[in-house]
Amino acid sequence: MKIKSAEFVISNSDVSKCPETRLPEYAFIGRSNVGKSSLINALTNRKDLAKTSGRPGKTQLINHFLINQSWYLVDLPGYGYARVSKTAKKTFQKFITQYFEKREQMICAFVLIDSRHKPQPIDMEFMSWLGEHQVPFCIIFTKADKMKPKALERNINDYQAEMLKTWTEMPQFFVTSSANGMGSEDVLNYIQNINDNLLPQK
Numbered sequence: 001m002k003i004k005s006a007e008f009v010i011s012n013s014d015v016s017k018c019p020e021t022r023l024p025e026y027a028f029i030g031r032s033n034v035g036k037s038s039l040i041n042a043l044t045n046r047k048d049l050a051k052t053s054g055r056p057g058k059t060q061l062i063n064h065f066l067i068n069q070s071w072y073l074v075d076l077p078g079y080g081y082a083r084v085s086k087t088a089k090k091t092f093q094k095f096i097t098q099y100f101e102k103r104e105q106m107i108c109a110f111v112l113i114d115s116r117h118k119p120q121p122i123d124m125e126f127m128s129w130l131g132e133h134q135v136p137f138c139i140i141f142t143k144a145d146k147m148k149p150k151a152l153e154r155n156i157n158d159y160q161a162e163m164l165k166t167w168t169e170m171p172q173f174f175v176t177s178s179a180n181g182m183g184s185e186d187v188l189n190y191i192q193n194i195n196d197n198l199l200p201q202k
């Protein structure tokens, strides 16, 4: 997919105020500092469409970006950041879950996982929640450039093994790096393929 246009539309913390549209949307979510903003910028080939965070936990809003006038990329708040107060955490957890429960045009959630780390309970719990609520999702492993190829492969294999303890199959996954662009095209083509089957051909 070639990105011809990418524009910020609206930020909010209330799912009922998200754009009223039937365009398909794809949500990006993960632990704070996982590399979500960098990935969104890499995917859209923009330097600062999503604000990379000096201070993680800052962007506790649902951000809608319109891509190629045909689909929305949705930047959801990072979860699991310790410096956010318990109340704030609860609030954004609630609107994240409301977003997934209510947003019918949400086609696929991309759950971002730092490829350097062992499986973390909070990510596992979040994916279980998605599964229980029948929310389709993929995994995007981030920061692949920070690992040597063998270690990266080992980590991804270990992750799969951990997932297969509770899931009958590994979800679709992508290995990416915002630093060198690895995997971006695969993610965009995946989205394009779905969109082609959803939208009338022009």
Ligand code: GDP
Pocket (backbone or CB within 6 Å): 031, 032, 033, 034, 035, 036, 037, 038, 039, 051, 052, 053, 054, 056, 057, 078, 142, 143, 144, 145, 146, 176, 177, 178, 179, 180
């Ligand atoms: P967010 O909090 O999930 O939006 O994470 P950011 O995109 O702000 O990234 C957090 C930190 O990781 C920043 O210092 C980024 O420069 C760094 N980072 C993000 N993605 C990559 C990547 O693919 N490779 C490398 N080497 N660093 C990355």
